[in-house]
Amino acid sequence: xxxxxxxxxxxxxxxxxxxxxxxxxxxxxxxxxxxxxxxxxxxxxxxxxxxxxxxxxxxxxxxxxxxxxxxxxxxxxxxxxxxxxxxxxxxxxxxxxxxxxxxxxxxxxxxxxxxxxxxxxxxxxxxxxxxxxxxxxxxxxxxxxxxxxxxxxxxxxxxxxxxxxxxxxxxxxxxxxxxxxxxxxxxxxxxxxxxxxxxxxxxxxxxxxxxxxxxxxxxxxxxxxxxxxxxxxxxxxxxxxxxxx
Amino acid sequence: xxxxxxxxxxxxxxxxxxxxxxxxxxxxxxxxxxxxxxxxxxxxxxxxxxxxxxxxxxxxxxxxxxxxxxxxxxxxxxxxxxxxxxxxxxxxxxxxxxxxxxxxxxxxxxxxxxxxxxxxxxxxxxxxxxxxxxxxxxxxxxxxxxxxxxxxxxxxxxxxxxxxxxxxxxxxxxxxxxxxxxxxxxxxxxxxxxxxxxxxxxxxxxxxxxxxxxxxxxxxxxxxxxxxxxxxxxxxxxxxxxxxxxxxxxxxxxxxxxxxxxxxxxxxxxxxxxxxxxxxxxxxxxxxxxxxxxxxxxxxxxxxxxxxxxxxxxxxxxxxxxxxxxxxxx
Numbered sequence: 001x002x003x004x005x006x007x008x009x010x011x012x013x014x015x016x017x018x019x020x021x022x023x024x025x026x027x028x029x030x031x032x033x034x035x036x037x038x039x040x041x042x043x044x045x046x047x048x049x050x051x052x053x054x055x056x057x058x059x060x061x062x063x064x065x066x067x068x069x070x071x072x073x074x075x076x077x078x079x080x081x082x083x084x085x086x087x088x089x090x091x092x093x094x095x096x097x098x099x100x101x102x103x104x105x106x107x108x109x110x111x112x113x114x115x116x117x118x119x120x121x122x123x124x125x126x127x128x129x130x131x132x133x134x135x136x137x138x139x140x141x142x143x144x145x146x147x148x149x150x151x152x153x154x155x156x157x158x159x160x161x162x163x164x165x166x167x168x169x170x171x172x173x174x175x176x177x178x179x180x181x182x183x184x185x186x187x188x189x190x191x192x193x194x195x196x197x198x199x200x201x202x203x204x205x206x207x208x209x210x211x212x213x214x215x216x217x218x219x220x221x222x223x224x225x226x227x228x229x230x231x232x233x234x235x236x237x238x239x240x241x242x243x244x245x
Numbered sequence: 246x247x248x249x250x251x252x253x254x255x256x257x258x259x260x261x262x263x264x265x266x267x268x269x270x271x272x273x274x275x276x277x278x279x280x281x282x283x284x285x286x287x288x289x290x291x292x293x294x295x296x297x298x299x300x301x302x303x304x305x306x307x308x309x310x311x312x313x314x315x316x317x318x319x320x321x322x323x324x325x326x327x328x329x330x331x332x333x334x335x336x337x338x339x340x341x342x343x344x345x346x347x348x349x350x351x352x353x354x355x356x357x358x359x360x361x362x363x364x365x366x367x368x369x370x371x372x373x374x375x376x377x378x379x380x381x382x383x384x385x386x387x388x389x390x391x392x393x394x395x396x397x398x399x400x401x402x403x404x405x406x407x408x409x410x411x412x413x414x415x416x417x418x419x420x421x422x423x424x425x426x427x428x429x430x431x432x433x434x435x436x437x438x439x440x441x442x443x444x445x446x447x448x449x450x451x452x453x454x455x456x457x458x459x460x461x462x463x464x465x466x467x468x469x470x471x472x473x474x475x476x477x478x479x480x481x482x483x484x485x486x487x488x489x490x491x492x493x494x495x496x497x498x499x500x501x502x503x504x505x506x507x508x509x510x511x512x513x514x515x516x517x518x519x520x521x522x523x524x525x526x527x528x529x530x531x532x533x534x535x536x537x538x539x540x541x542x543x544x545x546x547x548x549x550x551x552x553x554x555x556x557x558x559x560x561x562x563x564x565x566x567x568x569x570x571x572x573x574x575x
Binding site for chain 1: 422423424427428430431434435437438439440441442443444445446
């Protein structure tokens with residue numbers, strides 16, 4: 001469903017993405033990991049249309065999507081969250097999500113009241129029902145991360161891209177978040193591509209991992225094999241003979 | 246419910262009877278207040294909902310007035326039609342404002358924040374220069390006159406400006422609870438997140454720009470036809486552009502009634518200072534002083550100062566006035 005082929009992106013002299021290729025199939029849940037500065041977030045920006053790559057191809061839902069603005073990519077069914085949460089701070093929590101219901105797809109809802117009802121159902125799914133009438137600026141980080149997910153889901157995606165949905169959470173919140181992501185994946189039948197820092201959590205959640213290091217894919221495959229791959233271990237811990245073994 | 250909804254119609258009907266019951270100078274004063282209300286709420290459609298500060302609101306006022314006058318002066322058929330001709334010309338003036346807003350959105354909406362404000366102000370200056378330097382077409386600094394058959398009576402102008410002000414308010418009120426209003430608030434709050442949620446940022450801002458320009462253009466046409474004479478300083482004046490901004494901010498930007506409160510306050514101060522007081526210093530100095538004190542004591546506007554805006558806004562579904570994002574609470 002998502003095909004990333006030989007994507008390159010340079011910022012000045014820094015090569016953030018170096019011929020990155022990966023695919024995500026319908027309904028799959030894939031973890032994207034890598035050390036700081038590996039290019040994970042840049043890849044997300046490219047996939048969602050916020051950053052235009054210097055080279056390569058990008059196909060989603062059977063369409064070439066490079067050059068499409070972010071809202072058009074959203075309409076095709078690709079939703080993303082942000083690592084640094086981006087709520088509409090002065091709007092209520094339910095309206096934050098209702099915006100996604102109203103504008104997330106071409107044939108989206110047109111009635112504000114219906115959109116709010118749909119938004120409430122999604123808030124229930126991510127366990128935010130209790131705070132739906134509060135303004136978004138009143139939420140704590142864990143709730144904001146959930147709000148990001150609900151708003152992304154409101155656009156009716158076939159692929160949900162989560163950018164560090166779990167960073168900065170406490171241990172108890174982490175377990176709830178893993179549970180929520182699994183539940184969303186199961187109930188809404190969508191594919192999930194998640195960037196994550198915490199390797200332990202990602203191995204618990206994702207049957208398949210893609211590892212980025214210095215803008216290159218160093219491993220891609222079933223989680224058990226990838227975590228034992230010497231190049232992956234090297235990327236995280238370093239190797240005696242330098243990175244890449 | 247329906248009674249509550251109809252309530253604003255009562256003062257509206259009373260106001261509509263104004264020209265028949267009020268003294269002439271008060272009718273004129275109200276007419277100018279309605280004009281300011283129209284421009285201020287049109288300004289606030291962008292300023293309040295989208296956080297885009299348009300310092301060139303008068304551009305559309307001037308465009309509406311000049312297009313109306315030029316049509317009446319250059320198209321013999323319209324001139325021959327008398328009042329019907331004026332109506333057609335005035336509507337064309339409004340359409341001209343709308344069409345230019347559609348087109349101007351392309352360059353102007355590439356700008357953000359202060360750059361947008363400066364860009365719109367530059368547009369006003371550009372229009373002033375253009376009109377001044379095309380005397381064969383626009384009359385230059387001599388201005389333009391239409392023949393007496395096209396004049397709008399005080400009553401007609403009063404009712405038309407009242408309608409425009411009411412329509413502008415209604416537009417803002419409807420937007421506050423509408424789909425488009427939600428998109429506008431989302432774009433104001435966070436462009437990145439709005440785009441990720443499927444909102445077409447440019448289209449939303451462009452529609453708002455046009456909605457905010459059209460009543461202003463019609464107001465320019467009505468104003469011109471009422472006075473019978475227009476020139477750059479009257480319809481494209483700097484203060485014509487800045488007073489709506491001041492009115493919205495003094496009254497309460499982002500609140501439907503904010504521009505009304507602000508416009509009435511401004512006009513009241515203006516009339517009181519100029520007509521009823523023997524001042525030892527020039528009126529603008531006092532005027533400025535009052536505005537400074539008001540903005541210091543009620544930085545979010547009179548209405549927000551009186552009603553504790555965030556709660557009121559949350560209840561009615563209208564957006565709170567724009568302000569910088571708060572730091573995280575926890």
